[in-house]
Amino acid sequence: MGSAPPTELSPVHSRSGRLAARAARGRRERGHRCNCRVRTGRSLRRAHCVALSPGGRRRLAGGGARIARTWPERASGPPGFRRGTRWLAARPGRVARPRASGPHPVGARAPIVSRCILFAEVPCFYASVERGQDPALAERPVIVGGDPRKHGVVLAASTDAAGAGVELEMPVVDALRLCPQARAVRTDMPLYREVSRRLFTCLRRGFERIEPFGMAGGYVDVSGATDASSLAENLRLRVRTELDLPMRVGIASGKFLARLAAGEVGEEGVRCIDPGTEGDFLRPLPATRIDGVGPKTAATLVQHAAHTIGDVVNLGVDRLEEIFGSHGRRIFALASGRDDAPVRASRHPQSLSREVTIGGEGTDRSVLGEHLLDLARHLEGELSRQGLAAERAVLKVRYIDQATQTRSQVLSRAVRSAPGIHEVALRLLERAQVGSRPIRGLGLQLGKLSAEAESDRQLELFPGGR
Structure with a gap:
């Protein structure tokens, strides 16, 4: 087939x-x-x-x-x-x-509502704190720094001392020659840290979310407020009443502008830059006031006849990019008043800590326990003022040979009372080399902080001890 x-x-x-x-x-x-x-x-x-x-x-x-x-x-x-x-x-x-097909498409986005950023700070923080501690310094220039006999340098100076030519990081001896009527005060960092904690506690009573800016101030986004100037004035009065510290406040559409506005106030007051007036405010200021313009960048700008922020804007973004690269674009944006940096705020501090220096050779456990109890009481007061509780504890031990050792523990239940904090601290002390090595200092830090109401709402995974 x-x-x-x-x-x-x-x-x-x-x-x-x-x-x-x-x-x-x-x-x-x-x-x-x-x-x-x-x-x-x-x-x-x-x-x-x-x-x-x-x-x-x-x-x-x-x-x-x-x-x-x-x-x-x-x-x-x-x-x-x-x-x-x-x-x-x-x-x-x-x-x-x-x-x-044109530049304005049908159904274009609605215009974005301009932001309103508030920046508040205590000017010349170290010097202001010293004046608050000693009223006799109220009428004298104040210089805060190291020991002049040991080549100490200036860390802070009051406004009147700065007006006499005193600059940061210069030797205190030279500063006293420029301003002989000034009073030189030794740096007291424990005092400044304590006042800073009280300052932020006061700020958070008025604003729930704050982005700290150093020890002396912070940013707040008040875009939804109907009268930001009244909020700023109330804040200034509260800080003056409770802490006896001056405060200056700037209000603008961005963080950079708000900080510049506060700097133009002087010792104390409120300055608001209304939308649309940013150029008039910025134009006469020196170019060195722009963030990122240091001595070298300022010298280069002077070579191109840019002395003020207005001169920087006149150079144009293309010319600045040719000179400084991508950094020139940021300089032009800030000089033009454009700053979209967000306010990275938190409702409360991330941690609280206290330290103590022990005289002699600290080897006695009972003495060390008393020091820890004092630290726990201080921390209890701070937690109570801010309405917080802690779920993590860290003990720092500084030995007489300057070596340090840390011990930490995550807690099963949040603590907020002095007895509870002290009990955790003693357990951590047992894990350190206590007794075999003399101790010079102790520090206690509380972390994983949360509001008391939030910590109370947390339920145990297995109630009844299962």
């Missing part, structure tokens, strides 16, 4: 025939009288929609539409068709919507 002769494949069954048939079907679906060109294939099948100008240019957007609806150049198109308008044919069942 002979084999049948091979059957010739019809054009439809060949590869080229299948492609031709597919193209024909596509033309029938689209309408071959259309003057527009549409590429078939995967890109079209994966497209959400195809946007075509009357000239036939194709535009794809992600999605899953399989068929592109187009209108020829001479056709009238759907209702409302206008020459020069791009039409989007969406999925079947959805109405195509026009997209204007």
Whole structure:
């Protein structure tokens, strides 16, 4: 029985025939009288929609539409068709919507509401604290720094001392020559840290979320406030009443502008930069007031005749980018009053700590326990003032040979009372080399802080001791 002769494949069954048939079907679906060109294939099948100008240019957007609806150049198109308008044919069942080809598309976004940032700080913080501790310093310039006999340098100076030429990091001896009527005070960091904690406690009573700026101030986003100036004035009065410290406040559309506004107040007061007046405020200020413009950058700007912020703006962004690279773009943005940096605020501090120096050779456990109890009482008061509880404790031990050792523990239940903190501290002390090595200092830190109400709401995973 002979084999049948091979059957010739019809054009439809060949590869080229299948492609031709597919193209024909596509033309029938689209309408071959259309003057527009549409590429078939995967890109079209994966497209959400195809946007075509009357000239036939194709535009794809992600999605899953399989068929592109187009209108020829001479056709009238759907209702409302206008020459020069791009039409989007969406999925079947959805109405195509026009997209204007100009710079202002149909249905443009509503304008963004300008921000309102408040910056508050205690000026010349170390010097202001010293004046608050000693009223006799109120009428004298104050210089805070190291011992002049040991080549100490200036760490802070009051405004009147700075006006006499006193600068930070200069030797205290030279500062006293420039301002002989000033009073030199030795640095007292424990005091400054304590006052800083009290300051932020006072600030958080007025504002729940604050981004700290050093020890003396912070940023607050008050965009939703109806009268930011009244809030600032109330804050200034509260700090003066409770802490006897001056406070200056700046209000503007960005963090950089708010800080500059506060710096223009002087010793105490409120300065608000209204939207639209940023250029008038910035233009006469020296270029060195821009963040990121140090001595070298300022010298380069002077070579290009840019002495003020207004001169920097006149250079233009392209010229600044040629001189400083990408840093020039940031300089131009700040000089133009554009600062979109967000306020990274927190509701409360991340940790609280206290330290104590032990005289002699601390080896007696009972004496060390008493020191820890004092630290626990101080921390209890701070937790109570801020309404917090702690879920982590860290003990720092400083030995007489300057070596340090830390021990930490995550607590199963949040603590807020002095007895509870002291009990945890004693357990951590047992894990240190107490008795074998003399101790010079102890420090206790509480972390993983949360509001008392939040810690009370946390339930045990297995109640009943399971």
